[in-house]
Amino acid sequence: MKATKILRTAAVAVMCLSLLFSVASCSKKAQKSAQEPTSVTVGITQEPGLFDPHLAVAAGDKEILFNIFEGLYKFSSDGKLQPALATDCAISDDCKEFTFDIRKDVKFHDGSVMTADDVIFSTNRAKENNQALASIASVEKVGDNSVKITLSTPDSEFLTHATYAIIPQSVADQNKTPVGTGPFKFKEYVVGQYVSIEKFADYWDSSLPYLDEVVFKICADMDSGLLELQNGNIDIFPHMTKDKAEMAGDKFDIVTGSSNMVQIFALNNAVEPFDKKEVREAINFAVDKQELIKLTMDGAGTELTTGMNPIIGDAYDKSIDGTYKKDLEKAKSLLEQAGYADGFDMTITVPSNYLVHVDTAVAIADQLKEIGINAEIKQVDWNAWLSDVYTGRDFQSTVICLTPDYAPMSEIARYHSQSTDNFINYNNPEVDKLMDSIPSTLDEKERNDIYHQILHILVEDSCSCFIQDPYEITVVNKDLEGYELYPMYIQDMSKVKFKSA
Amino acid sequence: MKERVTYILSRVLELVITLLIVSLLTFAAFSIIPGDTASVLLGINASPAQLEALREKLGLNDPLWYRYLSWLKGAFTGDLGDSTAFGKPVAELIVSRLPVTFGLSFLSLILVLVISYPSAVISSGKPGKFWDQFFSVIGHVSFAIPPFVLSLISILVTSKIFGYFGVGKYVEPSKDFFGYVYCLLLPAFCVAVPKIAMAFKFLRASILTEKNNDYVRTSKSRGLSNIKIMFRHILPNSNVSAITALSIILSDLLGGSLIVEQVFNLPGLGRLLLQAIGRRDFPLISGIVFYLAAMMVIVYFLADILMNLCDPRLRKNGGNI
């Protein structure tokens, strides 16, 4: 009847009104004009937790803090150590005493000048909170701008740890108001939205930085980050997967490199049947690593043979590559030797929030079926994994990514039987002896020989199955230049600038 | 007037008891779930000494029941304590997320009203006819589509057609209110769609029941046209029973919709809750759950008052309130 006809038109009108409203208002598109202060937005997917440089340990935090704080020495993009707040360093023969010459007239963000006392204060504070610096015995002033650090035990590679942040004594709470010497000053942190840092005008290296402001925008996950990328809200987006990076569109370059991470299919050496070497070897022969890399990372990852990442350089021994190629017959015979002719059941416990590890576990389970091992996958929430698997060591096998510091020793330190990080319960006295001798051998070439011996034993024992070092893939806006990829979790924004500028 | 005081008192008591039960549930959850807050914050290569220091600082060492009681004492004096994961006061964190959650909730509530009312009126105008079937089927299909599929499709469609639809460009309401409303429009639509289906189903049912009441026949016998009867008699009466359904929908919305916030990258309450659970942040979780319980009871309280206003039969003492 007439009545409902009027109502119908009213309803349709209301609906297209709301659509019109959205169309009209979206035409105003923000235009970025040249003369405005240059600002770059970097997409991050982890909510930063702590800003205190000595307390922060989470990778997501260190990534940002690299731009705010600097240590005596600093890593460059090719992994070499460069002098930063120290101009150079004299090391005693017994590798126990390190005397640093402090760079003169370096200013903190709050304007005060850095003195040797700040270095001493920072070293002691860092020592309390960082296990790697436990070997520092004392630190004292040796003249106006030089400081001597004496270690309790010799450590030839101590310099790689001398990157802890130097902070002014005066600042009470670094978490709320971070003050350092880095190229950028802390500006603002809005929980759940972004962290912004701005240019530090009187940085000691006056040529840097180029940008006026850098905003680290927090994204829920890679997908929503990708959408913002495509909409032009983000200029740089690190840690992407290959297929997503290719979807970013033609306005972006794709930068790839090693991320110094080790994806391990960890086998608990203390648990039946993985306490037998032959079983571990059999698994190494049964797993097809190239297939796994293709499946999980679309091929964007370098195959690994053992716990150390080849990116470390000379300490790695190329000769061990290629020891384990997929060979089902060999795997089956090894299983027979170990007494498991018709295979066995096992569980792979994986943290549920890392989809890549869950997928890897699924693929491994599929491959192991061919030699009679049926693996069941048990997903656990991240915290349960941390407390039960990593600290509690209550698991048969798991898949996780290890993120060692960029130093040969920290790559393999976990395989020392006494190490707290030895969650796979690996125990080989020979390896322990060799590891203990490293800190006191000053000469780098000698140290590398010892590393090579350790690697050979690790491969011999095949303590676990090491899968890949996933590529670090970062998407960078085409009109930016100077962005360098680091083999570690670091975003160095000081050298980045707009091409036009 | 005495009637109203006891009514309000019983509602307040109900809020307090719900809060107690809910916080007890949170407390029980925390004593069972594995994972220790400190190791979550500091990651896998933190030293035992570091873990111990952080635990001491955050007071994680004292027994859980002690922490629960101190939290309870704080809750009743209005101080919800500090979040262990973000180091910021819990109240501040929740308030920082309210613009998104409130914005989403009220925008989608408006969408629900604007779309479900006319469609319900039309479809109940001629039950069983084309429009009625059309709206009912659409209602149920929209009910069955998973929220994130809906969100993703809507983003794809709008970005393809309109080129760029402000996804992710979340703007603080204080800075630019229209930008704020504008960027919440599409997510609000995605949140609203299943709720529209629910409201439509409920409204249509109550209109149809009201339609064959006797007072409609009386008005007809006095010469009123169908439209007048619909708006003057049928709608007000079906509103009364619709209020309960709408209050359930609103309290559901205020809880924050995790999935839409995730896809549209909006810093809402849903995501904060998931992060809080992920980081085993006891004070923050209890704070959020405290907010949820309070919201639910307040919404039902308002619904009751609205019902009393609309329906004289409910008012205990006759005409005046």
Added chain:
Amino acid sequence: MPKKKISPYYIVGGAFLAVIIIACILSLLGVGPSPLKTNSADKLLPPSASHLMGTDNMGRDLFARVLSASKYTLLISVAGVSVALVLGTIAGMLAGYFGGIWDRIIMLLGNSIMCFPGILLALMAVAVWGPSLFNVIWALGLVFAPTFARVYRTEVIKIKERDYILNAKILGVKPLRIIAVHIFPNAFTQIIPAVVIGLANMTLSESAMSYIGLGVQPPKASYGKILSDAQSYISTAPWLIIFPSLMLVIYILGLYFISEGIRGDR
């Protein structure tokens, strides 16, 4: 009395549900390629002759996975709803029939569970009994029980004033028997619309649970799991989203039409 012709709702609803049930039977018989075989060569292939619904990011055939997923989705939603129904009925009946203090306590408990985040509840269930399918069903059942309890409560309050209940009381029938034998059969027909909505919500929240590693453990999967995994491939592999959502919509529309049929008859 005209011959009782089967209302069209039943036919349409039955057809929709038949699609899902056939899918379950096919997967039980192991028809077609194995849903678990991973193969990097055919990663993310569009639907073709060899792969009816294309393949997923692990190279597994989506058609086979959807078939096996129908089993789990059906199992989880039906089992979960029955748990919620049992808990909800008991609570609703007690609250409705005895009223007074009981009513307030049960309603307060119901409200608290409703505003308690479902995910935290599920985590508790998993922590105590482990992440098996059975515990997810328990957790989901508990989360949905209050809605059923609420519907039952209003129904019982309406029925308990009717003459045949007063008559039973006068004849000396025990309260529990009155609830179970006298009230329950009449109250049950009212619950059907809520059951349909419950089944729909159950399947959707199971997929939300997969964020924290709950529900069906890989490599097995339910519609919700496939959908949540495929979330990041919507632009490159839309078929990963389209087909499971289609099955989900068919499942829920089937339930809707059946419930309309039942409501029509009463």
Added chain:
Amino acid sequence: MIYADYILEVKDLSLDFKSEGDKILNNISFNIRKGEILGLIGNSGCGKSMTALSILGLLPKDARILSGQVVFDKNDLLEKTDRQMREVRGKDIGMIFQEPYTALDPLKTVYKNLEEVLTEHEDLTREVRREMIGKMLERVGFENTGDIMKRYPHELSGGQRQRVLIAGACLLKPKLMIADEPTSSLDTVTSMSILELIKSLCAELRMSVLFISHDLSIVGNFCDRVLVMKKGNIVDSGNAFDLLYNPQNPYTAELLSNSRLDPKQLDLEFNKPSFSSECALKVTDLCAGYTSGNGFRKERKEIIHNLSFKILKGEVVGLIGSSGCGKTTLTRAICGLIRPYSGTVTDTKGKLGVVFQDPIMCLNPAHTVMWHLAEPLRANKIKMSKDELKKAAVDALVSVGLDENILGRHPSQLSGGQRQRVAIAMCLMLNPSLIIADEPLSALDTSSGARILKLLSQINKERGTSILLISHNLRVVRAATTYVLVMDNGNIVEDGPTKNVLSHPKTEVTKKLLLAETTLHMNPDRQQFMTE
């Protein structure tokens, strides 16, 4: 005063439903003179309401007018478009319905409910409207019209609401008012006042009335002329008086006899209770009522104030009183459904049966008759083998006049009378010493009501079970009970043997009840009544 010219002429109107096909009305014709009250009588389903609705054009969607004309004020209403008809409705033709309780919009005040009639047809200022409504409310018998206008429908009694509806129908002084069973859901006293109101309005406004009812005896006393309808045809017509007293048409005669339930034909006899035997029920100064309000404050609303009476073994006692005098509360207290505040009731657990008024709700729709009969035994732990149980059930059914084959049936497959009798059979399973029948007949048509009464008296005679019969229909009480109690707002104001109380009433309450009954149900043998 009846004028010569016709206000309404209906010429061979026929009507059927699209779905069913058989005719509801086949070419009926009648006419109404100005100022005349025409009665339209017939059992339910004979099409009388359909006639009224077709006059006003309010037929349901799938009803089809096959032929005929409805001439009103010299033009045919069936030709008019919906818009034109809307002008007629409420202005020239007013209508009132059976259910006053739900006929007013609960959310609007009385004033708002009535105002819409004026705003629809006239545009008057607010004051004029207020004044008109005030005058009309006064005319229909309200004193403080100002206060009534502000009140809401749920605050008015059934009678008051019907008066408001009448005011609404007559506001614009219509030429014709259609009254569709206006009094059948009201108690006798209120119905009487409503009918008198309609009569006076009809005279004053020179309005004619089409009065529809299924109760011939009411119409006889009230209408000028009467039409009798049967299955869509008019079978008899004539002026009210001679139609009532010497009905020629056999169908009219049958209708008449059913409606008046002549006690003589039932020849009920009762066993004579000897005064020495002990009582089946003894109630001494009982106070009972309802408590409302939640947890903290209990609000006590006492309805029964220290009431006492006793029923001897095998005696049939009647309980009469207008609605709202506490009859239901009393029965609930006796059955133990509510705990009395003070006073005692002899223990009736297991020895008491109840028969309820509403035949639809007295049996559980989800179970079979067999289940219902077995339930009392199960509840009281009386162990019986399967076939013993079946035999007992069959005996009970036979004793209430039903045969075996309905054992497997569900209540929905039984008629109202049958369901009522299954309920009685249920009580008999426990062989109770007392049966309370709460208004057992009012919802049934007269013939099945008569059979229920016969059954009750038979049970009393054979088994000696005493019966407490509650009813607002005095003729039933006069026919079926030997002792009667008259209740008024929670207390027994008068009691005694039925014959004396109903012929020589002492209290005002009983007199009022008797007066209402005589004016409504004119009884042929008039001389039986006191003519003070």
